[in-house]
Amino acid sequence: MTGLDDLLPGGEPTPEAYRAHIRELEARLEESEETLAAIRRGDFDAVVVEGPNHERLVYTLENADRPYRVLIEQIQEGAFTLGPDGALLYCNRRFAEMLDIPQERLIGQALRRLVVDPGALDRMAGAALDEPARDEVCLRAADGAERPAHLSLSRLDRQDGQTLLCGVLTDLTEQTRHLRALAEANTRLQSESQERERVEEALRQSQKLEAVGQLTGGVAHDFNNLLTVIKSSTDLLKRPDLAEERRRRYVEAISDTVDRAAKLTGQLLAFARRQALKPEVFEVGAALRAVAEMLDSVTGARIAVTVSAPPEPCYIRADLSQFETALINMAVNARDAMSGEGALTLKLVAGRPMPRIRGHAGSQSAFAAVSLTDTGAGIAPEVLPRIFEPFFTTKEIGKGTGLGLSQVFGFAKQSGGDVDVHSALGAGTSFTLYLPEVEPPQEAEAADGAPGTPEPGGLCILVVEDNVEVGRFATQILQDLGHDTVWVTNGEEALAELEKVPFRFDAVFSDVVMPGMGGIALAEELRRRRPDLPVVLTSGYSHVLAQEGAHGFTLVQKPYSVEQLSRVLREAVSRHRRAAAAGPR
Secondary structure, eight states, X not given: OOOHHHHOSSSOOOHHHHHHHHHHHHHHHHHHHHHHHHHHHTOOSEEEEEOTTSOEEEEEHHHHTHHHHHHHHHSSSEEEEEOTTSBEEEEOHHHHHHHTOOHHHHTTOBGGGGBSOHHHHHHHHHHHTTSOEEEEXXXXXXXXXXXXXXXXXXXXXXXXXXXXXXXXXXXXXXXXXXXXXXXXXXXXXXXXXXXXXXXXXXXXXXXXXXXXXXXXXXXXXXXXXXXXXXXXXXXXXXOTTOOHHHHHXXXXXXXXXXXXXXXXXXXXXXXXXXOOOOOEEEEHHHHXXXXXXXXXXHHOTTEEEEEEOOSSOOEEEEOHHHHHHHHHHHHHHHHHHTTTOEEEEEEEEEEEEEOOBTTBOOXXXXXXXXXXXXXXXXXXXXXXXXXTSTTOOOSOTTTOOSOHHHHHHHHHHHTTOEEEEEEETTTEEEEEEEEEBOOOOOOOOOSTTOTTOOOSSOOEEEEEOSSHHHHHHHHHHHHHTTOEEEEESSHHHHHHHHHHSTTOOSEEEEEXXXXXXXXXXXXXXXXXXXXXXXXXXXXXXXXXXXXHTTTTSEEEESSOOHHHHHHHHHHHHHHHHHHHHHOOO
């Protein structure tokens, strides 16, 4: 090889020498580029170059990719290359460990023989020819054990036109074992949770039964007292020489006693929060003052009861009887907290929003806030969250059933409101009922001269009652009032009777709880078939009424009086006749 020193012995190089040297360098550069391109194409298995000491250095393709092979052998994923026929051309150490088969025995084997589902592998291989494919597969180890793995396949095109597939496998055995262990632990936790709930429910039921046992004596005592009055009065009424004044007095005693018995039954249902409420619109201030007048007999003379109510009327829609019962129940708790001596304040504030109470969202609508504040000992903080639980009481055995505040809570919730409590030990307690305000009631239409108002008597009533004694008594009452009656014992008979003469009856008076078709189902069917026919329902208790209400039908609670039944029937018939006279709107 000739250099510039050879061209310029002792003198300046000529331009021709420079040009010759440049041509030589360009040729060497072109040769180097061609050699590099050939190496990239895989045309050479080795490249031989002259070292700095004129030694021959051989670089093979294996030496060139040695760092990459070392890296692949060290990774924790299995790596392999598949030929066009699906046979393994190469696999790393981790791939062999996953199958527990030596590497040298794996080369040349078809990968399909090493997986549980060869069809799934074939589908992945076909998809990988277009774009990388990823899915979970299950390998079959040498001992027959199945190993879940995640497989990623990619296409590799060689210069000779062959298409290979390169794959990477991630062992999921440990991950699957952990997931299975977590699933088993979750199943155990759910089973333990269900068992704990079952035990807690059994404990609550046991506590309720114990409380009901304590309550039974008081209920039996009260009912026996009421029955004694009724029994004695009926025995005296049988005397032939009884004076008219005494007869009237005994009849009134029976009537009053029945009212007290019905009220006691209603309170028991209220404690269970299963009673069907009879909501009506009333002025809260007047009702509050009326209750305050009754509280003297409940709280005693040593407790001063005061009332604070605004002069402006405030109306709510609720069951008035249950409203009074709720206030009395709170007053009884206040009396016991004050040991029979102190001050009790009843206060009404109108137009207040309802705050958040015990985690429940409040409301910005107008509520009537009826509070009852005492000067008693207060409630301990650890007890305060439980005071509305049914049958929870801190009183001695026989002194309380834990049902009073439960009734207050149930009444408030059923009336669309809530009850809040604030208390401090030694500083007294304040309960606040929040009940939604409503518009004042509209003036009732004058009954005199109203179109279609029937005169007392003269109606034809279909009585539907399965109890023989009650059915016979109800028909007798209606006949004494001057009405014609037909009595059937179930809903199916009632429909059949109505089919005989479609327009014979002016109204249907039906019990709610009956075998077969119940009263509500009958009323709904009649509403569909005969919308012009008024239906009046009656019940002593029905879980359907307690949960869903009277479905828009008029309801008369048992026991009902003669005057009450007569008035309700007249109003129902009048309302339907006025609607018919007004015509469709």
